[in-house]
Amino acid sequence: MSENGPETKTISYDKAGVRPTNIVSGMEALLGVVRKTFEIRPVALDLGYYASVIDIGGGQGIAISTDGVGTKILVAEMCEKYDTIGIDCVAMNVNDIICVGATPLSMVDYIAVQEINDELLGAIARGLYAGAKLARINIPGGELAQLGEMVSGVNPGYGFDLVGTCIGTVGLDKMLIGADLAAGDTIIGIAASGIHSNGLTLARRVLFDRMGLGVDSHVAEFGRTVGEELLEPTAIYVEEAMELIASGLRVKSFAHITSDGFLNLTRTKKPVSFEITALPDIPAIFQVIADGGPVTPEEMWRVFNMGIGFCVVVDPADTAQALAIAGRNRPAQVIGEVIDDPERRVRIKPYGLAGTLETHFQKV
Numbered sequence: 001m002s003e004n005g006p007e008t009k010t011i012s013y014d015k016a017g018v019r020p021t022n023i024v025s026g027m028e029a030l031l032g033v034v035r036k037t038f039e040i041r042p043v044a045l046d047l048g049y050y051a052s053v054i055d056i057g058g059g060q061g062i063a064i065s066t067d068g069v070g071t072k073i074l075v076a077e078m079c080e081k082y083d084t085i086g087i088d089c090v091a092m093n094v095n096d097i098i099c100v101g102a103t104p105l106s107m108v109d110y111i112a113v114q115e116i117n118d119e120l121l122g123a124i125a126r127g128l129y130a131g132a133k134l135a136r137i138n139i140p141g142g143e144l145a146q147l148g149e150m151v152s153g154v155n156p157g158y159g160f161d162l163v164g165t166c167i168g169t170v171g172l173d174k175m176l177i178g179a180d181l182a183a184g185d186t187i188i189g190i191a192a193s194g195i196h197s198n199g200l201t202l203a204r205r206v207l208f209d210r211m212g213l214g215v216d217s218h219v220a221e222f223g224r225t226v227g228e229e230l231l232e233p234t235a236i237y238v239e240e241a242m243e244l245i246a247s248g249l250r251v252k253s254f255a256h257i258t259s260d261g262f263l264n265l266t267r268t269k270k271p272v273s274f275e276i277t278a279l280p281d282i283p284a285i286f287q288v289i290a291d292g293g294p295v296t297p298e299e300m301w302r303v304f305n306m307g308i309g310f311c312v313v314v315d316p317a318d319t320a321q322a323l324a325i326a327g328r329n330r331p332a333q334v335i336g337e338v339i340d341d342p343e344r345r346v347r348i349k350p351y352g353l354a355g356t357l358e359t360h361f362q363k364v
Contacts, residue, residue, distance in 0.1 A: 011293045013303050016205040044172055049267055050099035050256055051168075053175060061172045063102035067092040068163040071200045072230070077154035078215045079227040082120055085162060086127025087134070088197045091234035092258075093166035094135040095310065098241040099254040101176030102168030104135055109142035114151045114159035116144075124162065127233075134236045137166070176245070178253035178268025178313070183340035185252055186319040187265070187274060190240065191331040192309030194232035195285050198259040199303040203230065203289055211292040221284035229285055235330065237310040243325050250315035251322065252338075257305045263357050265311060266344040273341035276348045280333065283307045297351055298361040313338060 031047060038046075044061050045053035051065035069088045076085045086109075094104040109128060113120070121144070132139050153159025170176075195203060207213050207226055215227030222229045237256075244251050255265045265274045286307065290300050300306065314322040319334060326332040339345075347354040347364070355361035 009294065010296055010299075011202070011205060011210065012295070012299050013199070013202050016202045018201050045100065045175060045177070049177055050096040050254075051102065053100060053102070053170060053172070055172060059172050061102075061170050061175070063097050063100050063168040063170050064165065065093055065096040066163065066165040067096060068161065069197050071204065072197050073160065073162065074154055074204065075200065075215065075227060075230045077158055079231060080155065080158075081227070081231060082123035083126045084130075084231055084233045086124050086129070087131035087233035087236070088127075089162050089164045090128060090131025090135050090137070090166075091236045092197050093164045094137065094168075094236060094238050095234075095256045097166050097168040098238055099176070099256050100170060101174050101245060101254075102170035103242060104137045104166055104168040104238060106138050106140055107132070107164045107166040109139060110145070110161075110163045110165075111142065112145045112147050112151050112161045114146075114148050114153060115157045116146055117157060120158055120160065124160070131233075131236065135238045174245075176251065176253060178270050178272075181252050181268060181270045181272045181313065181338050182315075183272070183338055184316050185313050185338040186316050186322075186334055187276070187336040187338070188312040188314065188319070188323055188326050188332055189279070189308040189335040190237060190310045190312070190326050191235075191280065192257070192283075192305045192307055193235040193330070194283070195230060196234040196258070196305055196309060198305070200230065202293075202295070202299075202303055203285075206289050206293045206295065219284075219288065221288055235309050240310075240326050240328060241312075243328070244312060244322060247321065247325060249318040249322050249325075251318075252313040252315065255311040255313075257308050257310060259303060260357060261301050261304065261306060261361075262308075262311075262346045262348065263302070263355060263360070265313075265346055266357060271342040271344055273339040273343060273345040273347070274336060275339050276336040276346065277350070278333070278335055279348075279350055280307055280331065298353060298355075298363065301348060301351065301353055302355075302360050308335065311335070
């Protein structure tokens, strides 16, 4: 197949440089060894969920998760704006912690820099503080590493990477892992704030390389510049999740919609499937990327959140009350229901797509 032939006119995550097949095989090699550490000290919740849980006695567990910000950092460097990327780092961590029903407590950060730069570090710190305030956590420590031979970036001396590790507490009998999901349970989708912190490699390839835009280019559909659109901080869903848990409503599972999109719904203990029947209008950022690539619908729905950043699955009798809480800070709506199908499929009916974490989305 010719790279310039008609078959390859579309662009994908793979062609942009992120190869999911390689990631899966690499993860299998890594986790095969990591799981052996459970023989040293057992875990209360196995791998595969949004966070792991460690039994600390007395019926209590510590949930732990780690994540970074990815190539959104390169956009921050292009914009020379570093005071929101810390919010993204906090968001990517706490949004995973809450998915197992845990209350986020604390996060430590790891910042690797090309050079020590007070302006850069001060701006990153302001973002971390803003994210911590939204997530109701503290940041009691971290690590700063100067790795000039390893780290480079867009602007000389300003290259960096940012990663966080978050912990939270959860009762071992309160872990939220979709153990009691049932056919007919309601899926509520809460709006994303934008592209969040996934798929930026593909977004950059389309917007900058294929469309020839710059971070200062004003796009009418966005109502602002490309840089401003891409740097919109990832939404933090801690307040809604904690209120839903405390409400006494029959919340069955949470899903953080990151890379793999709605396929993240299937990361549950009980093997069921999910049917998406109604969705809000696709935000402009995703339509521009889809058209500008072009990027196929199958790839768009696999790589991006497409406007929904977090999902709540509840007993249908509790839908109205759960929807009121879920929509307190940003738009929320019922988007579908649980289906009695053990194959862990997700079907997006409005767009004629269906898939699993293994097969990804395909036209049906």
